Amino acid sequence: MKIYKQFFADIKRYKSYMICAAKAELKTEVADSYLNWIWWVLEPFCLMLVYTFIFGIIFAKSEAYYPLFIFIGLTLWNFFSANVKKSANMVRRYKAIVSRVYLPKVILLLVNMMTTGFKMCVSLAIVLVMMLVFRVPLSYHIIFVIPGMLILLLFTFGFMCVEMHCGVYLDDLTKINDIVLRLLFYLTGIIFNIDQRIGKNYPALATILGKWNPVAFLLSAVRNSLIYNQSPDWLWMFIWLVISLLLCMAGLQIVYRNENNYVKGI
C-alpha cells in the first residue's frame, strides 16, 4: 500500500518536470528537420499509404475501410511497441541523470508514455479526419474507444515497469524485444483481420491470437467501435482490465523496491 501511495505522491511532485521533459523531448525529435512538427502527422500517414499499397493493392487483401483499418492498427501498435522498446534500456539511456540525482524511475516511464501518447493522439486525430473522408457511419459505439484505450495504457505501463527492471540486469533484452515485437507485429492483426483470415479455417487459433494477446484484442475492440459500429467483448475487456491492473501493481512493486539499486547495475 505504501508503494502505491508513494507512486501517486511522486506523480504529483514531478508533474511539472514530466510535462517539461516530454515537451522538450518531442521538440528535439523534430528540431533539426525542415518539416518540423509536420512529421508527427506525415510519418504515420505515409506509413499507412505504404501498407495500404502493399497489402491492399498488391496482395488485394482488403478489409472494409482498409486504409482506416491499417491506420488504427499502426497507431495503437506504434504506441505499444515504441514504449516497450525504449523501456528495456531506459535506465541506461538516462544514466547521466539518474546517477547524479534521485529521480523515481517510474517517472522516466511516464515521460516516455507522454511523448508516445502525444504522437498517438495526433494519429487518432488523423483517424477522425479519415473517418469523415471515408464517410464511415457514426454511432454511439464510438464511446467504447475510451475503455479500450484505457486498458491499453494500463497494460503498457505495467509491462514497461517489468521491462525496465529486467533491462537493467539483462543486456540481451533489447535484442530479444526487437525479434519478439517483429513477430508480434504480424500476429497482432495490424494488417489483416484475425477473425476473418484465420478464424474461418482455424477458429481455436484465432481465439488464441485475437483474445489472448491483449494488444490484438484491444486493437480489434477499438476498431470495431470506431469503424464497424460494434460493442467490444465485455467479458474479455474485464479480464484484460484485471490482468492489466495486476500487472501495474506488480510492476510498481518491483520497480520501487529495486530502483535505488539500478544505478549500481548500469
Added chain:
Amino acid sequence: MAEETKKSEGMIIEEDTSKQSAETNTEAREERVRYIPAPGTYEPAITLNNVSISYTTMQKTSIKQMFRRKNRPKKEAFEAVRGATFEIPKGQIVGITGKNGSGKSTLLRAVAGIFSANEGTIDLHGNTVSLLAIGVGFQKSLTGRENILLSGMLLGFSEEKIRKEMPRIIKFSELGDFIDKPVRTYSSGMYSKLAFSITAVLETDIMLIDEVLSVGDRHFKKKSYKRMKKMIQNRKHTVMIVSHSDATLRSLCDTVIWMNDGDIKMIGDADEVLDAYEAFMEGED
C-alpha cells in the same frame, strides 16, 4: 606540447590555491576558527547510522550466464562502504579524503539518495540536497536552456523560481548564444561550466561536491573557485567535499573524514586528520 599545456594548467590550479591560501593566511590564522560544535549543542543536517553499501546484489547477467549453472558469476560481496556512522551539524563544511576506491564517492551518492544503503539509515532532516560532480547529467539532444530547467526541477526547485534565476545562471555560465544550442554541440569545458553554474546559482541546503571546485579555463576556474568558496563559507549550507587536494581541504573544511577501504578510519579536526592521513600515505610509499 599537449603535455606542456596540461602541466601549465595544473600549475595554475596550484598557483591559485596557494595564492588564495597565502592571501588568507594572515587573517585566516585568527579568523578561521573551525566550526566543530560539541555533541548535542547543534542542529544536525546529515545523520548516518551504521551505513553499509555494497555492489553485490546487482550483477549484470546475460542469458548465456543464466543457463550456465557452474560458471555463474560469483556473488561475492564488494562492500564499498562499511558501517559509516557520523553526524554533520548544520552549516559545517566536511571534507572526505582517502585513496582511490576507498568509497568516498559512493558515500556521497548515498547521501544524495542515488544509492540506497544496504544497511543502516541516512537522515537528511528534511534538507534539500544536490550533488555536483564532474559532468553533471544533461540530456545531450536538448538545449542548454532546457537542461537548466530540467536539472533545476530535478533538484526540487519550482519552474517559476528557475525561470526567474535563468538569466543569472546563463550569465554566470558565460555560454552566450550557445545556451540555445543542443548540449551535444558543447565542448567539455562549456559542459562543465553550465553544470557548475546551475548548482552555483540554485543553492540547496546540503551541497555535495565531488572533486570539482573549479572548472573551465583559467578565468572561469578562478571565478568558480571564488564563488564556491564564498558559497561554502557563508555558513548557510552544509557542505561535503570529496577531494584529493590537501590545500583545498585544509583551507575550506572544518572537519575531515578519512576513508580507507570502505571504513571510516578517522574523523575530526581537518588539520589533525590530514596530518595523520599524510603520515599514513608516506608510510605506504
